[in-house]
Amino acid sequence: MGIGRVSGTTLKRALAVLVSMLLVFAMLLGRILIIQTVDYDRYLKKVIYQMNTQSTLQAERGIIYDANGDVLATNVTTYRVFISPSSIKAKQKSAEGGVRYAEDISKGLSDILGIDYDTVYKQTTYTAYLDRTVQKNLSDEKADEVRAFINENGYHDMVFLEATSKRYYPNGSLGSAVIGFTNSDGKGIYGLEAFYNEDLSGTNGYYLTARDSFGNRMPQEYDTYIPAENGSNITTTIDSYIQRALEEQLIATVNESGAQNRACGIVVNVKTGAILAMATVPGFDLNDPWILNDYYSGFLLSDGYAQGSDEYKKAYQNYLFDMWRNKAVSDSYIPGSTFKILTSSMALSENKVSLSGDTVCCGGSLRLFGYTIHCHKVKGHGVLSFAQGLVQSCNVWFMTLGERLGISKFYEYFKSFGYLEKTGIDLPGEGNSVVKTKNAMTALDLAIYAFGQNFNITPIQHIMAIAAAANGGYLLEPYLVEKVTDRDGNVTYTHQAQVKRRVISEEVCKTLAEILEDGVSGDGGAKNAYVAGYKIAAKTGTSEKKGTEIRVEDVKAYVCSCVAFAPADDPEIAVLMMVDEPSNGVLYGSVIAAPYVGAFLETVLPYIGVQRDEALVNDVAVPNFEDMKLNDAKKAASELGYKVNVKGNGEYVTSQIPRAETVIDKNNKIITFYTGTSREDKGIAVPELIGKSVYVANRLLADAGLNVSIVGTDNYLSGGGATVMEQSIPAGTLVSEGTAITIRIRYSDPD
Numbered sequence: 001m002g003i004g005r006v007s008g009t010t011l012k013r014a015l016a017v018l019v020s021m022l023l024v025f026a027m028l029l030g031r032i033l034i035i036q037t038v039d040y041d042r043y044l045k046k047v048i049y050q051m052n053t054q055s056t057l058q059a060e061r062g063i064i065y066d067a068n069g070d071v072l073a074t075n076v077t078t079y080r081v082f083i084s085p086s087s088i089k090a091k092q093k094s095a096e097g098g099v100r101y102a103e104d105i106s107k108g109l110s111d112i113l114g115i116d117y118d119t120v121y122k123q124t125t126y127t128a129y130l131d132r133t134v135q136k137n138l139s140d141e142k143a144d145e146v147r148a149f150i151n152e153n154g155y156h157d158m159v160f161l162e163a164t165s166k167r168y169y170p171n172g173s174l175g176s177a178v179i180g181f182t183n184s185d186g187k188g189i190y191g192l193e194a195f196y197n198e199d200l201s202g203t204n205g206y207y208l209t210a211r212d213s214f215g216n217r218m219p220q221e222y223d224t225y226i227p228a229e230n231g232s233n234i235t236t237t238i239d240s241y242i243q244r245a246l247e248e249q250l251i252a253t254v255n256e257s258g259a260q261n262r263a264c265g266i267v268v269n270v271k272t273g274a275i276l277a278m279a280t281v282p283g284f285d286l287n288d289p290w291i292l293n294d295y296y297s298g299f300l301l302s303d304g305y306a307q308g309s310d311e312y313k314k315a316y317q318n319y320l321f322d323m324w325r326n327k328a329v330s331d332s333y334i335p336g337s338t339f340k341i342l343t344s345s346m347a348l349s350e351n352k353v354s355l356s357g358d359t360v361c362c363g364g365s366l367r368l369f370g371y372t373i374h375c376h377k378v379k380g381h382g383v384l385s386f387a388q389g390l391v392q393s394c395n396v397w398f399m400t401l402g403e404r405l406g407i408s409k410f411y412e413y414f415k416s417f418g419y420l421e422k423t424g425i426d427l428p429g430e431g432n433s434v435v436k437t438k439n440a441m442t443a444l445d446l447a448i449y450a451f452g453q454n455f456n457i458t459p460i461q462h463i464m465a466i467a468a469a470a471n472g473g474y475l476l477e478p479y480l481v482e483k484v485t486d487r488d489g490n491v492t493y494t495h496q497a498q499v500k501r502r503v504i505s506e507e508v509c510k511t512l513a514e515i516l517e518d519g520v521s522g523d524g525g526a527k528n529a530y531v532a533g534y535k536i537a538a539k540t541g542t543s544e545k546k547g548t549e550i551r552v553e554d555v556k557a558y559v560c561s562c563v564a565f566a567p568a569d570d571p572e573i574a575v576l577m578m579v580d581e582p583s584n585g586v587l588y589g590s591v592i593a594a595p596y597v598g599a600f601l602e603t604v605l606p607y608i609g610v611q612r613d614e615a616l617v618n619d620v621a622v623p624n625f626e627d628m629k630l631n632d633a634k635k636a637a638s639e640l641g642y643k644v645n646v647k648g649n650g651e652y653v654t655s656q657i658p659r660a661e662t663v664i665d666k667n668n669k670i671i672t673f674y675t676g677t678s679r680e681d682k683g684i685a686v687p688e689l690i691g692k693s694v695y696v697a698n699r700l701l702a703d704a705g706l707n708v709s710i711v712g713t714d715n716y717l718s719g720g721g722a723t724v725m726e727q728s729i730p731a732g733t734l735v736s737e738g739t740a741i742t743i744r745i746r747y748s749d750p751d
Contacts, residue, residue: 059202060165061186062231064179064193066240067276067482071170072179073193073286078166079138081109081146081159082131088158089127105159109134112145136184137166167193169286173293175243176283177326178275178427178480190289190324192236192480194428199484202231230487237274237482242267245603246277249596250577254281257560257582257592262295264327265577266459267604270467270565272497273476275425276573280327289324292316296323330429332456333578336541336589337376337393337525337751338466338563339452341512343401344390345469346413348508352404353386355511360384362396369444373399376542376750391519391526393540393751395451402450403443410446411438416503417465418475419457425478433457453543463563463576469512470537470565470574473504513537517568521616525751528594529564530713531602532619533612537571538564538597540589540751545581557581560592566601567610575600588750595712595746618667619709622740624660625653630675642669645705645737650676657738664707664740668698672705672738680736688731689724694745697724707740713747722747 064073088101095101106121113120113135123132138146143161150159167182180191188197205228250263267277282295292300296319305312325331347353364380365372375381375395381388389397402410414420414435422430434456436445448454460478468475477498484493516537520526526538545557560582565574577593577600585591606612623640625633630646633653637644648654655674658664674680687700694710701708713722728742729735 058164058186059204059228060230061167061182061202062200062233062487064200065233065235066238066243067236067274068239068241069235070240072175072236072238072240073167073169075165076168077140078136078164079140079143079146080133080136080162080164081113081138081143082133082162083109083123083159084130084157085124085127085132086130088124091158101155101158104153105155108149108153109146109159112142112149113138136164171240172287173283173285174240174247175238175277175279176286176289177280177324177328178238178278179286181286181289191326191427192234195426196234196481196484199234200231203229205229232487232492233485235482235485236480237269237276238278238480239276241607242604243277243279245600245607246575247279247281247283249600250279250281252599253577253579253582253592253596256584257579257587258584259579259582260557261580262327263577263579264331264459265575266328266463267573267575268463268467268478270471270476270571270574273464273467273478274482275478275480278326278328278480280325284323290320292319293323296320326427326429327578327580328459329425329427330431330458332431332434332458333559333561333580334453334456334543334545335462336452336543336559336561338462338539338541338561338576338589340390340393340398341469341516341539341563342413342417342465343398343405343410343450343452344386344515345504345508345512346405346410347386347401348511349413349504350405350409353401355386358386360386360389360394360397360400362389362394364396366396366399366447368399368447369442371444373447387515387518390515390539391522391524393525398451399447402446405446405450407438407441407443407446410449411441413503414449416475416501417468418500419461419465423458423460423464423478425460426480430460431458433461452541459576459578463574466563466565466576467574468503469509470571472506472509473502475500475503513565513568513571520564525590525749526562526564526594527713527749528590528747529562529598529601531566531598531605532711533614533617534566534601534605534610535568535613535616536564536566536598536601537568538562538594540594542587542589542751556587558587560587560589562589562593562597564597564601566605572608572610573604586748588748590751591746591748598712618665619663620666620669622656622658622660622662622664622669622671625656625671625673626660628653630673633673637671637673640669641666642671645670645672646675647672647681647737648675652676655680657736658707658740662707662740663709663742665698665710668702668708670702670705670707670738672736682734682736684735684737684739686727686729686731686733686735686739686741689727689741689743690731692724693721694724694743695721697743701741705737706735707738709740709742710745711742712745 061075063071066072092101102124106117106124109120110117120134123134126132146161150156178191180188180193182193183189188194205226246265246267250265254263262280264280268275282293284293300315300319303315305315361383362375362381364378365374381392381394384394384397419433422432464478477500479495482495483491485491516539517535520530520536520538526540529536529538540562543559545559559578559580561578563576565571575597577597579592582592630651630653634644653673653675657672684704687704689697698708722745724743725746726744
């Protein structure tokens with residue numbers, strides 16, 4: 001049979017197959033063309049990625065310094081241990097004698113690092129990877145153990161150590177809410193670390209190593225090295241000495257007052273706006289910020305949740321966020337009577353009050369628009385001048401001032417002092433005020449606002465307004481970073497003081513300072529802020545919180561605060577302390593906050609170079625009379641106003657009580673001279689002084705032949721009279737005649 005004709009059907013099928021093949025070929029050709037042209041870069045990167053191992057070269061984070069060049073945040077070297085699952089797999093294929101690299105490596109690293117075997121072994125199963133982290137932040141000691149493990153077993157191409165950098169804070173919790181911290185990736189997430197993260201971080205480099213299909217390194221000419229660019233250093237305005245002094249006093253008042261919602265404080269240079277110290281206490285350990293401090297651990301324990309439960313984990317996380325929050329910047333509060341400084345400045349600026357002849361009679365309350373609004377002194381102050389109204393913190397006086405000013409003018413100044421805007425401080429999470437709008441404000445609102453109640457402002461807003469009232473009327477922008485420098489020491493940024501506007505005149509500021517200083521050194525509500533030898537202008541405040549979830553049953557929630565600036569006649573610094581929800585003792589700002597402001601200023605003013613005015617001091621240092629002839633010593637001491645007692649029959653003074661340089665009250669000076677071979681007699685029992693008035697304590701010591709040094713306030717008998725809170729030598733202790741007993745006194749008068 002010969003070859004027959006091909007049927008038409010067969011031709012059609014063959015043609016269809018040919019066309020299909022041509023189409024597929026054309027598609028493949030087109031795809032190759034696209035890969036070679038349009039998508040060339042993308043596929044080249046994929047090929048390079050498969051042929052190369054990229055190792056990140058971590059940039060070193062910049063250092064944070066305080067104003068004196070002391071380190072607040074730096075870096076320490078730690079190590080990352082990682083494995084190459086791909087290399088382990090390749091090595092296993094050529095292994096002999098039953099060696100099982102994955103299991104052996106997992107067991108060894110588990111024992112050294114103290115982590116679960118299964119956790120390590122799981123990383124070895126990701127065989128498509130050349131780099132799987134086993135653990136970060138290894139110490140030098142642990143890194144040495146891992147290094148020895150690698151060397152002993154020849155695991156150099158399967159187990160690796162990489163030097164990394166970990167953030168370290170030399171001062172622990174000091175300035176924790178301000179400095180902030182970084183996360184595990186080295187990124188700043190709170191405080192200055194977050195705000196200046198871009199400057200501090202720098203830019204990571206990398207090391208690109210070419211490898212063959214088996215993961216082996218190819219010749220060095222195929223390697224690429226891009227160096228890391230280290231982060232810049234920042235120098236802050238924080239002074240560590242002032243920061244410590246502030247935190248010490250805040251911690252003291254939190255412990256004494258039983259504050260249920262922490263306390264905060266700010267210290268500012270009133271001439272520049274530089275923040276010298278800022279604290280929220282209790283703080284937290286910057287080197288271990290994920291652990292609750294004792295304060296919040298106590299709250300968590302009292303919640304009663306089972307450890308590990310969902311409720312426990314949620315509460316723990318919420319307490320962490322609360323612990324990290326910078327109360328001085330993020331939270332708002334009712335300022336209370338401390339705001340009367342600003343209302344006074346408004347009235348003085350608008351000539352709505354006169355310093356002479358302008359009086360108001362306070363009967364304890366004022367009836368306004370159907371409401372009776374009380375003064376803190378419910379029995380009334382009686383007739384007061386304006387200056388007396390301010391230092392006695394009379395609400396009736398300030399309701400009167402509010403009415404004289406009117407809503408429009410009050411609101412204009414309120415806005416001008418910066419209470420309706422964020423301050424612009426270089427910290428994340430700044431809060432804002434909670435205030436009625438001008439159109440929504442009523443005459444009743446104005447009356448209450450005028451004495452500092454029923455509106456919320458942030459501590460940073462308030463201290464900057466107080467600074468304006470101290471520095472001649474200039475509202476400044478607060479700041480925390482003075483300069484930024486690169487790693488070569490070149491300054492890339494320097495802060496310039498920013499004046500937002502002038503709010504009041506220098507004359508008004510001086511008038512306010514004089515009145516407020518008279519209140520501290522005289523009979524004002526802030527007299528517990530008195531510091532011997534210094535002129536302090538201060539005002540206290542007590543406000544009742546609204547809608548708070550107080551943790552102490554059947555106790556109203558208060559905020560107690562004090563603001564001050566010094567020296568009053570030429571202000572350098574201003575300080576604010578605010579204690580949130582105190583629960584122990586007398587709940588007034590004059591008692592809870594003012595004494596600690598005074599103690600802070602007593603420590604800091606000499607440090608910043610403010611000289612003590614000896615004319616303002618009631619104490620005197622005892623001279624040295626030892627080795628003098630007795631008659632000469634008696635004459636010299638008598639001429640200085642001392643009552644002299646002599647023990648022994650010798651010709652020379654061999655010792656004296658009080659010792660030379662001991663500080664005693666200059667109005668009641670007793671000294672005992674010991675002569676010859678006589679010994680100091682210790683036969684006088686120190687009387688119990690705590691809880692007694694200064695008058696009684698002074699009399700008891702004088703009657704016993706003992707000296708006194710009074711610390712805490714001046715004008716001891718004003719108001720309700722000061723009482724003794726502490727005595728330097730416990731009651732009943734036997735001492736020598738003339739021994740000096742230091743007593744710390746405090747008023748319990750309300751704001």
